[in-house]
Amino acid sequence: MVSSDHIGPNETGRIRATVKTDGKKGRILKTVQVETNDPVRPLVVLKLRANVIDAFHEKPLQPDAIFRSPCRKCHLDRGRDQMGAALFRADCIMCHMRGKSAPSISSLKKLSRERLKEAIEEGVPDSMMPGFSWRVGGPLTEAQIRSLLKYIKGR
Amino acid sequence: MKVRLIGATVLMLLLAGAEVLHAQPLISFESESVDFGDVRQGEVLEHDFLFRNDGTGTLVIEKLTAS
Structure with missing residues (x-):
């Protein structure tokens, strides 16, 4: 330097x-x-x-736009092969932190495990939360989603 | 005479000592701030801050902390 x-x-x-x-x-x-x-x-x-x-957030896009270029550079790529807290910090925190549009981690913790699992896997209708499960075209494996549930509920 | 000679020697030593003690570095930046104006999110901005040692002693950069 x-x-x-x-x-x-x-x-x-x-x-x-x-x-x-x-x-x-x-x-x-x-x-x-x-x-x-x-x-x-x-x-x-x-x-x-x-x-x-x-310029990236000027106009509203489809929720799953974050899985594609150029959005994925910030929203997805950093979480590749990550688990738990590291995965949350890489792929979730930019929306799920205090003062941002999505519920903070402490609000998420209050949801039931089933509700939370469904939201992560399938997304939330009428919101910017896309389904993250690979089954619906998202980037996360079942093991990664389990690790997120464990991290969020265990805090 | 002898006393005066010793006095002069002591004075010279004192002056020499003061000169060494006086060798001080003096940092002087060409500019201490920069404004890049409008940039697009995702760009990596880079700037070189140029400085000169305008003093008489060696300038040591001891620590840099970015925030």
């Missing part, structure tokens, strides 16, 4: 910063705190700003 960590008098250096914008929207700010042995300014805070245009 930094070209060299020892810079002699009159020498120059560079600090390379990268910002990922996946899943971001609107004005964003990233900072890099630089701590040095400069006695006058031992801390410099570098700021990177951008206005992220979310």
Whole structure:
């Protein structure tokens, strides 16, 4: 990230910063705190700003659009071969977290196991929740769905 | 005479010492912020912050923390 960590008098250096914008929207700010042995300014805070245009969520799509490109890059691919908590964090959390459109994990926990299983497998009518079971064209195996149920109900 | 010579030597040593102690780094960035403006979600943004050591001592980058 930094070209060299020892810079002699009159020498120059560079600090390379990268910002990922996946899943971001609107004005964003990233900072890099630089701590040095400069006695006058031992801390410099570098700021990177951008206005992220979310072209992916502009118009409502069919719920199962998330299983196809370009949506699957964020919504599906990260969960491949994952189980339980890791699978939830990869494929579910972007909608099922507090402040997002879908019920949070604590609300999901209150549902009966049967209801939850059906929602994950077949989807929820009149919502953006698609069926995740491979039997209805989704990406998840039965073992993965069982691991999600165990994770959600066990929290 | 002798006392004066010792006095002058001590003074020189003190000045030399002060000079060494005074060798301080001074970090100076070309710019400390950047605004990429409108970008499309999914893009990876990259920026190089350039800086120079305008001091007399070696500048040591001790820690970088990104948030």
